[in-house]
Amino acid sequence: MMAASRSLWLVLLCLAAAIIGGVLQAHAQPDNIGFISIDCGLPGTASYVDNITKLLYVPDAAFIDAGSNHNISAEFMSPQLGKRYHDVRSFPDGTRNCYTLRSLVAGLKYMLRGTFKYGNYDGLNRPPIFDLYVGVNFWTMVNITDADTPVIVETIVVVPDDFVQVCLVNTGSGTPFISGLDLRPLKTTLYPQVNATQGLVLLARMNFGPTDITLADLVRYPDDPHDRFWIPWVDTTKWATISTTKRALNIDDDKFEAPSKVMQTAITPLNASQNIQFYWDPEPQPKDPTPGYIGILHFCEVEQLSSNETRQFYVNLNGGLWYPKAYSPPYLQTDATYNSNAARGFTHYNITINATATSTLPPLINAVEVFSVISTTEVGTDSQDVSAIMAIKAKYKVQKNWMGDPCVPKTLAWDGLTCSYAVSSPARITGVNMSFIGLNGDISSSFANLKAIQYLDLSHNNLSGSIPDSLSQLSSLTVLDLTGNHLSGSIPSGLLKRIQDGSLNLNYGNNPDLCANADSCQTSKGESKLAMYIAIPVVLIVVIVSAAALIYCILERQKRGPTNNAVKPQNETPVSHVPNSDASLRLENRRFTYKELETITDKFQRVLGRGGFGYVYDGFLEDGTQVAVKLRSDSSNQGIKEFLAEAQILTRIHHKNLVSMIGYCKDGEYMALVYEYMPEGNARNRGLLSWRQRLKIAVESAQGLEYLHKGCNPPLIHRDVKATNILLNAKLEAKIADFGLTKAFNRENDNHISSNTLVGTLGYVDPEYQATMQPTVKSDVYSFGVVLLELITGRSAILRDPETTSIIQWARQRLARGNIEDVVDPRMHGAHDVNSVWKAADIALKCTAHASAQRPTMTDVVAQLQECLELEDARAENGDVNSGFYTSSTSDPYSSYNTHADGQFTDVSQSSTAFEVEHNFGRVPTMATGPAAR
Ligand SMILES: *[C@@H]1O[C@H](CO)[C@@H](O)[C@H](O)[C@H]1NC(C)=O
Ligand SMILES: *[C@@H]1O[C@H](CO)[C@@H](O)[C@H](O)[C@H]1NC(C)=O
Ligand SMILES: *[C@@H]1O[C@H](CO)[C@@H](O)[C@H](O)[C@H]1NC(C)=O
Ligand SMILES: *[C@@H]1O[C@H](CO)[C@@H](O)[C@H](O)[C@H]1NC(C)=O
Ligand SMILES: *[C@@H]1O[C@H](CO)[C@@H](O)[C@H](O)[C@H]1NC(C)=O
Ligand SMILES: *[C@@H]1O[C@H](CO)[C@@H](O)[C@H](O)[C@H]1NC(C)=O
Numbered sequence: 001m002m003a004a005s006r007s008l009w010l011v012l013l014c015l016a017a018a019i020i021g022g023v024l025q026a027h028a029q030p031d032n033i034g035f036i037s038i039d040c041g042l043p044g045t046a047s048y049v050d051n052i053t054k055l056l057y058v059p060d061a062a063f064i065d066a067g068s069n070h071n072i073s074a075e076f077m078s079p080q081l082g083k084r085y086h087d088v089r090s091f092p093d094g095t096r097n098c099y100t101l102r103s104l105v106a107g108l109k110y111m112l113r114g115t116f117k118y119g120n121y122d123g124l125n126r127p128p129i130f131d132l133y134v135g136v137n138f139w140t141m142v143n144i145t146d147a148d149t150p151v152i153v154e155t156i157v158v159v160p161d162d163f164v165q166v167c168l169v170n171t172g173s174g175t176p177f178i179s180g181l182d183l184r185p186l187k188t189t190l191y192p193q194v195n196a197t198q199g200l201v202l203l204a205r206m207n208f209g210p211t212d213i214t215l216a217d218l219v220r221y222p223d224d225p226h227d228r229f230w231i232p233w234v235d236t237t238k239w240a241t242i243s244t245t246k247r248a249l250n251i252d253d254d255k256f257e258a259p260s261k262v263m264q265t266a267i268t269p270l271n272a273s274q275n276i277q278f279y280w281d282p283e284p285q286p287k288d289p290t291p292g293y294i295g296i297l298h299f300c301e302v303e304q305l306s307s308n309e310t311r312q313f314y315v316n317l318n319g320g321l322w323y324p325k326a327y328s329p330p331y332l333q334t335d336a337t338y339n340s341n342a343a344r345g346f347t348h349y350n351i352t353i354n355a356t357a358t359s360t361l362p363p364l365i366n367a368v369e370v371f372s373v374i375s376t377t378e379v380g381t382d383s384q385d386v387s388a389i390m391a392i393k394a395k396y397k398v399q400k401n402w403m404g405d406p407c408v409p410k411t412l413a414w415d416g417l418t419c420s421y422a423v424s425s426p427a428r429i430t431g432v433n434m435s436f437i438g439l440n441g442d443i444s445s446s447f448a449n450l451k452a453i454q455y456l457d458l459s460h461n462n463l464s465g466s467i468p469d470s471l472s473q474l475s476s477l478t479v480l481d482l483t484g485n486h487l488s489g490s491i492p493s494g495l496l497k498r499i500q501d502g503s504l505n506l507n508y509g510n511n512p513d514l515c516a517n518a519d520s521c522q523t524s525k526g527e528s529k530l531a532m533y534i535a536i537p538v539v540l541i542v543v544i545v546s547a548a549a550l551i552y553c554i555l556e557r558q559k560r561g562p563t564n565n566a567v568k569p570q571n572e573t574p575v576s577h578v579p580n581s582d583a584s585l586r587l588e589n590r591r592f593t594y595k596e597l598e599t600i601t602d603k604f605q606r607v608l609g610r611g612g613f614g615y616v617y618d619g620f621l622e623d624g625t626q627v628a629v630k631l632r633s634d635s636s637n638q639g640i641k642e643f644l645a646e647a648q649i650l651t652r653i654h655h656k657n658l659v660s661m662i663g664y665c666k667d668g669e670y671m672a673l674v675y676e677y678m679p680e681g682n683a684r685n686r687g688l689l690s691w692r693q694r695l696k697i698a699v700e701s702a703q704g705l706e707y708l709h710k711g712c713n714p715p716l717i718h719r720d721v722k723a724t725n726i727l728l729n730a731k732l733e734a735k736i737a738d739f740g741l742t743k744a745f746n747r748e749n750d751n752h753i754s755s756n757t758l759v760g761t762l763g764y765v766d767p768e769y770q771a772t773m774q775p776t777v778k779s780d781v782y783s784f785g786v787v788l789l790e791l792i793t794g795r796s797a798i799l800r801d802p803e804t805t806s807i808i809q810w811a812r813q814r815l816a817r818g819n820i821e822d823v824v825d826p827r828m829h830g831a832h833d834v835n836s837v838w839k840a841a842d843i844a845l846k847c848t849a850h851a852s853a854q855r856p857t858m859t860d861v862v863a864q865l866q867e868c869l870e871l872e873d874a875r876a877e878n879g880d881v882n883s884g885f886y887t888s889s890t891s892d893p894y895s896s897y898n899t900h901a902d903g904q905f906t907d908v909s910q911s912s913t914a915f916e917v918e919h920n921f922g923r924v925p926t927m928a929t930g931p932a933a934r
Helices: 383-396 445-449 469-474 493-500 548-557 594-600 640-652 691-711 768-770 775-793 807-816 834-846 858-877 892-902
Strands: 036-039 056-059 068-070 087-090 096-100 109-114 129-134 137-143 151-158 164-173 180-186 198-210 231-233 239-243 267-268 277-278 292-297 311-317 333-339 351-356 367-375 417-420 428-433 455-457 461-466 480-481 506-508 591-592 605-613 614-620 626-633 661-669 670-676 726-728 734-736 798-800 804-806
Touching: 096 180, 096 661, 109 164, 129 151, 137 151, 137 164, 137 198, 137 267, 137 367, 164 726, 231 594, 292 351, 367 469, 383 428, 383 445, 383 858, 445 469, 445 858, 493 506, 591 594, 591 670, 594 614, 594 626, 594 661, 594 670, 640 661, 640 670, 691 726, 691 734, 691 775, 691 834, 691 858, 768 775, 775 807, 775 834, 775 858, 798 807, 804 807, 834 858
Parallel strands: 036 056, 198 231, 428 455, 455 480, 480 506, 591 661
Antiparallel strands: 036 180, 068 087, 096 164, 109 151, 109 180, 129 137, 129 164, 151 198, 198 367, 239 267, 277 351, 292 333, 292 367, 311 351, 417 428, 605 614, 614 626, 626 670, 661 670, 726 734, 798 804
């Protein structure tokens, strides 16, 4: 029964230029539907749009910094050849060369597709064989068998980081090259066989029975929103085609979402009493001699059956039932049978579909996909280390062998790096030697993100600028060599401290402008504080803590008189007072009488805002400085304790991103705080701000919070971070306000931090804090994540959509679909770097992780947001989004249809390796060892 004659893939071909795109974007980032479509080797910076798919192809320079461009040889050019095949990028140097695709969402599924047409670009007439990796995991061997036939490979994997690398590895059988590279996001629910440790590699994806074999029958985007290539498969000697013009619908939890255009056509056996049969042969890989296979058979009834008709059949693999029950496809609904565990070890995979005894109609099938499984258990270097070292590489334009993962595999670790490898956790970068390589510019702030680094050697370069104090936070760092550069300024106090306590060995000789003694070289900083005003938030539940009574007494004793701001150097020299030590309570600010406030505010005429504490009034000091006066009202639900807490905090902390207090008033029952005036209001409803302005606000307010958490000893928890507590001065610089709820987190005395009443504002409160009643610095990180989402989306923390949802849930759901434009504030009119927004959204999601341990620290957040800012700045430099231009597509693969019409078929068993589809150009494409009709 199985011995039917062997038949062949019909190979059709097709595909015109693979093109992708959508909306024009300048460079290395997903477009507005999350696609990245790269024409590898395309010179220049101009992108082009294919006029069939309307997808955008971008040149590859922004994704890779190695290799060289070549045109394919003229003899392989034809007017019909898709533009992406006109040129290639080849990699004569280095074992491993990688493309880096950024701005992805860590943990989501992506489809990646590489295309390769050799075209004798190097004149050697020697098609190469090389390996392809997705990240640090083997994807497939690419075996180019002839110069003309393009090879197309595809994989579906879960991407563990917010970027993915595709690496071509030279295995000694010729120079690797590539023609095109595509990335498509997939919903997490699709292809359930794909998880964090297992990926799929496509062997074949066939569309049975397209009615009219023309180009239109290679189904892809936009007919398939996921842009899979569905290759037509017709065998008129064995199969009849049936079809419908009605749409086939995807049901709710459809795991494959086969497109209607594919599912509207099907085949049945020509002779109704026969079976449908086809097979594929396993294709051993160097790393996996007996690959496991996943088959997905797509079914949809396309005929309206009358009540006395049935179509029911069995699906068999190698003569045994593959799907355990008799099956009837649903009418105009897509459905599929598939295996969850890979089938392995057969010499042939024969699929037979036979009607049950009671079926009145023959079996049908609409489409089939066959994949082999790959393991994705190999983990790369710690992702924070990777982003830091990649930022360093980009900043200093390091060439060397800095390609792919920095530490993995060991044999390809980057020159100059030392890594530690643990069994159960990712590799870490523990040493960086970048001496004597001519580094210019300042010391990258990204070094401070290499959290496991022990040894950093930047000696004998041309580095200038000051030494970042953030390096002192690297607790494992024991050797820092900066000898022989042009660094200036003083050695930051944090580093001095580390040197003094013996934990760090710093070499800084031969830096003529560097001042080793901090006292003698302090430069005076512009210290005059602008006035500011505080918008008072509505506090939902208020509680206080704090050694308020003590402070109160000291306030009372305080002499009035302008001491003005004896401000400590900003950003440095954390004031390390314990809150209830007397010394810290000496207020250095001016004390006002109520009468003076009346004069300053012209009898409390102009109200700037209002909050739980009372009103905030506009005022002018004697010297004309505009100020904001926050006067406590008796009916206020915010008490004396918060007032005092805020006064106390503001007198001891100073940072450019925290509002500063000019003075206070405690005059009889009157209490007031006088702040610097912040004319631009708060960060809420700032719909007219550009993406760069929003990012700047995010970075600056994050720095303010980082200072509270890291620069203050003990750390301070703000506890009421929200958009209305981020104020903007005339230069739109952001400062955090309202410290009424701020708590010192005293590690020595845990009792002091626990408070048994929840404080904060609805929509911003950390669920873990809510559950434990124990606020931590990570509670502020959570609230900050909400603020970041507000900045990205222009929406508020609680949405009526129409049901009440949190912005977190709202954004998570949309981002899971991989569509950033669904989330971004439309008032930005798309004027933003997509990578930058994706990254910011990713940071916001991490900040709002349910478990506090999974949230980053504010230090991490600052570093990541600065990278967002750099991405956005790069976009601005490169001239904006619309620098690409449209060109018409040149693809026209009709020539090979004649081949098909003539009934020539390629015998699968002779076909070459990869799943080759896109070729045609006058030749019959071959189907790898893909399925064959029988
Ligand atoms: C992924 O799927 C494979 C095969 O079903 C299974 O063995 C493995 O445990 C899964 N891995 C994860 C992380 O769920
Ligand atoms: C089903 O019923 C229709 C009439 O309703 C008849 O024409 C047709 O032959 C029947 N088909 C079968 C398979 O019995
Ligand atoms: C599958 O089909 C091939 C080719 O027709 C045949 O040689 C082989 O015996 C079949 N294998 C099984 C397990 O049915
Ligand atoms: C269909 O194929 C299966 C497996 O080859 C076989 O067991 C079954 O008897 C067949 N059914 C019919 C109705 O031919
Ligand atoms: C693309 O558009 C150009 C100009 O509009 C047209 O001449 C050409 O035929 C189109 N190409 C295809 C493949 O449709
Ligand atoms: C590459 O493909 C050719 C043609 O199918 C085959 O002969 C050769 O063995 C393959 N090379 C490798 C390394 O698999």
